[in-house]
Amino acid sequence: MSFNPDDYGPVLAEWLRIKHPVNLGPGQPDESLRTRLGELTIDHAFAHAEVRDAEMAKACLSGVLLRLDFLDESHTISQGIDNSTGSFWHGIMHRREPDYGNGKYWFRSVGRHPVLAKLANEYPGFTAEGFIDEVARCTGTGVTDEQRCQQIQQREFELLFDFSYRGAVV
Template identity: 30%
Template sequence: MHSSIQEIVGLLKERPTLSVGPQVIWNERLDRQITSIPLTNGDDEKRAYEIALKGAFLIYNDSLSKGHDELQDRLVYARNDTASYWHGIMHRKEGDYNNAKHWCPSNHPIHVQLLEKARAYVKAQTIENGELKATLQKLVEQSAWNARLFVDIVKDNVLNGLTDEAATLLANIQQIELELLLDYTCEKAVGKTFTEIAS
């Protein structure tokens, strides 16, 4: 694992919960560190996850355009479900919802745990807005995580004027998703989860 990865993880671990629709890059200097992470001489699958990790770090830094650029690499573009998932999240965060749904995989290894955690989170909340409550219950009561439905819920709430309640609830569900996907991507790329590197 390259030494800069530990430093990047340490910085990203300190950032607050990410908004579902960021307006600015969180730490512009961090972009240069992320894009300069060297790829190993591993096989194509290993290198694909390393590229996906660079894209993930940039997206986690709310540097959506640069994250998108990384994910256009021939090794990951439309070939790696994890990179495609990050691609979908990037488009969701920038507000290109139809494109986001295209890239979100219908099944990913994190989805079982994501559904469990999102279900527990929603169940523990007192949600004032009845329509929002119903849509979030529909999301978490399904038999499998539906990334495309989550895109629709974010879209509807953003386009109808994101209330403080919706902004908090959606950002916290998104945070569960991002942390699980970041752990998975790190483990595939460098052999340790984001959480393990940060601790």
């Protein structure tokens, strides 16, 4: 399955099309976008669809913010989502801070999430905790493993965002 931003309605698609590097660490948010963060509300972002699960809609917003390196804003949302998908976004955010121990804690709360199973299928041997260790080893080294980590993290985002969105809308 290829990731197509247009599958998620016009507002989310616009945010998902913003060019931004895949950062394994905290990255640097584009401060020119900060004035537009108010657009990332459930009502506005999901105006094109009927929301059946507000928690999953919040997960989408958390994911968009995380993708664009607004870690604090993403964290505020994800820590208030009381399900395994919220824990998943929360764990990614802590992995990126980097606070690897806290990331592992949140991934233990995720349990047997369907996205983790898909990642293990696409990347044999993948585990959330093992990936945290891999990111810790390759972050900032410029070695080819860093590119592999970025590829996995990008795919993780695509799968988790799609899962969150599908859970949010009717």
